[in-house]
Amino acid sequence: MNSIAIDTRLARLAKSGDRAAFAELVELYNDKIYHLAYRMLRNRHEAEEIVQETFLRVYMNLDKYDEQQKFSTWIYRIGTNLCIDRLRKRKPNYSLDAEMSDGDGNDWYSTLPSEEDTPAEQLVLSETQQQIRATIDTLPDKYKAVVILRYLQDLSLQEISEALSMPVTTIKTRLHRGREFLRKKLEQIL
Amino acid sequence: MDCKEALPLLHEYLDGDLQQVEAAKLKQHLAECAGCRKRLAQFEKVEALIQAWPKPEVPADMASRIMQSLPPARRKPWYSWVRRHPAISVAVVFLMVMAASFASLWDEDKELMLKGDDLQAVVIEGNTVIVPEGKTVTGDLTVKGGKLQVEGDVQGNLVVIDGSVVMASTAHISGQVKTIDEAFSWVWFKVNELFGQLSNWQ
Numbered sequence: 001m002n003s004i005a006i007d008t009r010l011a012r013l014a015k016s017g018d019r020a021a022f023a024e025l026v027e028l029y030n031d032k033i034y035h036l037a038y039r040m041l042r043n044r045h046e047a048e049e050i051v052q053e054t055f056l057r058v059y060m061n062l063d064k065y066d067e068q069q070k071f072s073t074w075i076y077r078i079g080t081n082l083c084i085d086r087l088r089k090r091k092p093n094y095s096l097d098a099e100m101s102d103g104d105g106n107d108w109y110s111t112l113p114s115e116e117d118t119p120a121e122q123l124v125l126s127e128t129q130q131q132i133r134a135t136i137d138t139l140p141d142k143y144k145a146v147v148i149l150r151y152l153q154d155l156s157l158q159e160i161s162e163a164l165s166m167p168v169t170t171i172k173t174r175l176h177r178g179r180e181f182l183r184k185k186l187e188q189i190l
Numbered sequence: 191m192d193c194k195e196a197l198p199l200l201h202e203y204l205d206g207d208l209q210q211v212e213a214a215k216l217k218q219h220l221a222e223c224a225g226c227r228k229r230l231a232q233f234e235k236v237e238a239l240i241q242a243w244p245k246p247e248v249p250a251d252m253a254s255r256i257m258q259s260l261p262p263a264r265r266k267p268w269y270s271w272v273r274r275h276p277a278i279s280v281a282v283v284f285l286m287v288m289a290a291s292f293a294s295l296w297d298e299d300k301e302l303m304l305k306g307d308d309l310q311a312v313v314i315e316g317n318t319v320i321v322p323e324g325k326t327v328t329g330d331l332t333v334k335g336g337k338l339q340v341e342g343d344v345q346g347n348l349v350v351i352d353g354s355v356v357m358a359s360t361a362h363i364s365g366q367v368k369t370i371d372e373a374f375s376w377v378w379f380k381v382n383e384l385f386g387q388l389s390n391w392q
Binding site for chain 1: 204229233237241243245248252
């Protein structure tokens with residue numbers, strides 16, 4: 001059977017020093033990782049940094065890539081973890097980390113307004129779209145990653161579970177809670 | 191089914207994991223419960239709204255910036271090959287050591303060597319081992335690096351390694367005669383000898 005995925009084959013070539021193969025991998029995935037990072041972090045500059053760091057780590061760790069695993073799962077794992085780390089670094093204040101009493105796992109930091117959607121963009125975007133994005137921003141980090149990977153990056157629950165190294169049941173729980181969180185927040189406009 | 195039981199099923203349905211039996215139960219509950227119908231509609235709308243978020247535009251030079259930020263390509267030194275193939279490296283070293291020790295053992299025996307349980311009757315002239323006419327050797331005889339000349343009786347096997355055997359018409363050998371010349375069969379012979387010794391120890 002010669003049905004090795006193209007990206008696995010490229011990774012194998014890149015591992016042996018083939019720069020052009022690595023450039024192909026960049027072409028295949030840089031958009032996706034950028035989308036992921038921007039949706040997680042809502043900041044273009046940080047998203048670009050994440051993308052660059054992700055590919056750098058891929059390059060430096062090609063030796064450790066296990067071909068039994070999908071390449072997409074591996075690169076999404078690196079990218080998502082970098083985003084989650086970056087989100088954590090935004091919370092310097094302990095008191096901001098304290099959970100609010102609404103029992104949803106929210107902290108006060110997530111109530112601060114989002115960085116992105118410039119005034120110009122806001123004019124163009126429908127109010128609904130603005131609200132949806134702002135609400136996703138307020139999702140607790142744990143649910144945010146799962147919701148974005150599922151709905152916006154189109155990963156299956158199995159793929160998300162492998163990328164985040166968590167059982168599928170945990171992923172499902174987080175997805176369900178994320179859904180309920182969003183439904184409640186947006187109830188007025190649904 | 192009450193709403194509390196129905197809610198997880200709604201989520202399973204949205205995950206695409208709802209099994210047939212539960213789907214039927216859920217369908218029935220939804221037919222009777224406006225609250226859950228509304229909830230399902232809200233979930234579906236949330237999903238649609240999320241998925242309507244258009245893909246953010248990626249900077250055009252992103253790919254080239256990434257390539258430029260990579261460390262320069264360098265020729266991998268030989269020791270990284272060793273690190274990546276530990277099993278083969280160990281096997282190669284092992285084989286080299288084994289080959290060297292076999293080679294030295296093989297070389298060692300340029301001298302005549304004679305082995306046997308009963309050597310009383312055996313005569314040695316130069317590098318020829320002789321079983322004289324009329325004499326009997328009970329047991330096996332092994333000669334290495336020399337000639338074996340049999341004129342008498344041997345009640346056992348003869349093994350000649352790296353040499354030759356000559357039998358006179360008066361010779362009588364009750365066992366087998368083996369001549370070994372190549373290194374491989376010598377190795378095989380040694381292995382058999384080892385097993386023979388092991389079984390003798392029992």
